Amino acid sequence: MLTVKNINQYYGGSHILRDVSLEAHVGKVTVLLGRNGVGKTTLLKSLMGLVAIKTGSIEFDGKPIHAATPYQRARAGIGFVPQGREIFARLTVEENLRMGLAYKSASTPIPAELFELFPVLKQMLGRRGGDLSGGQQQQLAIARALAAKPRLLILDEPTEGIQPSIIKDIGRVIRMLADRGDMAILLVEQYYDFAQELADDYLVMQRGEFIARGLGKDMEAQGVRQLVAI
Secondary structure, eight states: OEEEEEEEEEETTEEEEEEEEEEEOTTOEEEEEOOTTSSHHHHHHHHHTSSOOSEEEEEETTEEOTTSOHHHHHHHTEEEEOTTOOOOTTSBHHHHHHHTTTTSOTTOOOOTHHHHHOHHHHHTTTSBGGGSOHHHHHHHHHHHHHTTOOSEEEEEOTTTTOOHHHHHHHHHHHHHHHHTTSOEEEEEOSOHHHHHHHOSEEEEEETTEEEEEEEGGGTTTTTHHHHHOO
């Protein structure tokens, strides 16, 4: 679904991403791990077109998208849940969800599946996003990204600042979406146990390049925990 080949990205004179290549496959969770400041979020922003790459290529569903705008990538079927959630605090839960449908007809209904995945959102449709707890806001951010039924879901540290009970709920939803077999998931995460539990494939980034990759079931044997320990 997603193929990234040898991309490089710079901020000023700093070389941030160094010949980064990866693939994310339908029906699988690809987990990207690494310490703070190694380039993980920059990579995701590059995939979404929020920052331009200097060299290399990004293909989605067999088509090059590295020259496409962020909204063109969203319309192509890429959903993005940014670090820090970035919901609209003054809009209601329902309005936030409709933002995920912004490029569709105004009469497009909010998919009922979102409330099956996150039942709490149905109870809070009229509540402002800023009044939700951190965990509820994260569920809202994921639901907003899912509203347009993407074929690739990119999540940037969805467990950050979230209570353990909701982390389990989010993990359950991610696994369910992957197992359904019609979506690829790219998950950036620092919480090792959460990442290991979900990973079908893993990548470890250090100083803007990948230093390890493999199957999720091999993470412990290959010492990934030590590679990402702070």
